[in-house]
Amino acid sequence: MRTYKSNRSSSQTAKKESSGKKRTSIWVSAAAVLLVAVAVTLSLTFGLRKSPSNDSVTTVTPPVVEKPTPITFSAPLASCTVKKAAALNKLVYNDTLKQWRTHNGVDFEAASGSDVWVIADGKVDKVENTILEGTVITVSHKDGYVSIYKGLGSSAVQEGDAVSAGAVIGKVGNMMCEQKMGAHLHLEMKKDGKYVVATDYFDVTADK
Numbered sequence: 001m002r003t004y005k006s007n008r009s010s011s012q013t014a015k016k017e018s019s020g021k022k023r024t025s026i027w028v029s030a031a032a033v034l035l036v037a038v039a040v041t042l043s044l045t046f047g048l049r050k051s052p053s054n055d056s057v058t059t060v061t062p063p064v065v066e067k068p069t070p071i072t073f074s075a076p077l078a079s080c081t082v083k084k085a086a087a088l089n090k091l092v093y094n095d096t097l098k099q100w101r102t103h104n105g106v107d108f109e110a111a112s113g114s115d116v117w118v119i120a121d122g123k124v125d126k127v128e129n130t131i132l133e134g135t136v137i138t139v140s141h142k143d144g145y146v147s148i149y150k151g152l153g154s155s156a157v158q159e160g161d162a163v164s165a166g167a168v169i170g171k172v173g174n175m176m177c178e179q180k181m182g183a184h185l186h187l188e189m190k191k192d193g194k195y196v197v198a199t200d201y202f203d204v205t206a207d208k
Helices: 008-050 176-181
Strands: 082-084 087-094 099-103 105-109 115-117 122-130 134-140 145-155 168-172 184-191 194-196
Touching (some): 134 168
Antiparallel strands (some): 087 099, 105 184, 184 194
C-alpha cells in the first residue's frame, strides 16, 4: 500500500518563509533609511552649531597709539645774552680759580636779584646751598633731560616740587668760583646723563 504525502503543507510553509523574508527585508531597508535620515539630521544640526553666523563675528579694532609730544624748552631769563659759552670738550681759563678747566654750562648776563625761570616742565630733584656755586637747583624733565641752575642767591622751590615751564624757581645771586664775572646765571644741561649745550635748545641773543 502506497502512502502519498501531501505537498500542500510544504507549499504553505515555503510561502510563509518567503513572506517572512520579504517582511524582514522591508524592515531592514526601513531601518537603514531611518539611520541615514538620523545621521543627516545630526550632521546638519551640529554643523550649524559649529558654523558661526555673520552676526557673531567680532571685528577687533586696534587701539590708537598717540605719539608722545616732544619736549620744548624756553629761555631761563627775561633777556638772555650769553656772557660765556659752554666748552664741553676743551679747556678754558677760569680767571677766578686761575685754572684751565672745562666749562659745562652757559653763563648768561643777569642783574643780581633777577628772576630765573625753569626752562621746561619737570620735577625739582635737588636744592643745594654751596660755597663755590651759590644755590644750585637741579630739575629733571622727560626724555632724559636735566637742567641745573647755578649761581642763585635764593630758591623759590623745594625738593620734590613739580614745576611748569616759565615758573620762577629762584633769583640770580653770586657764584664764588666765577666771581670775577660778576652776577650771572650759570645754566647746565644733561641728556641721558651726559652734558649738552643749553643754547642748542632755545633761542638767545648772539654771544658777546
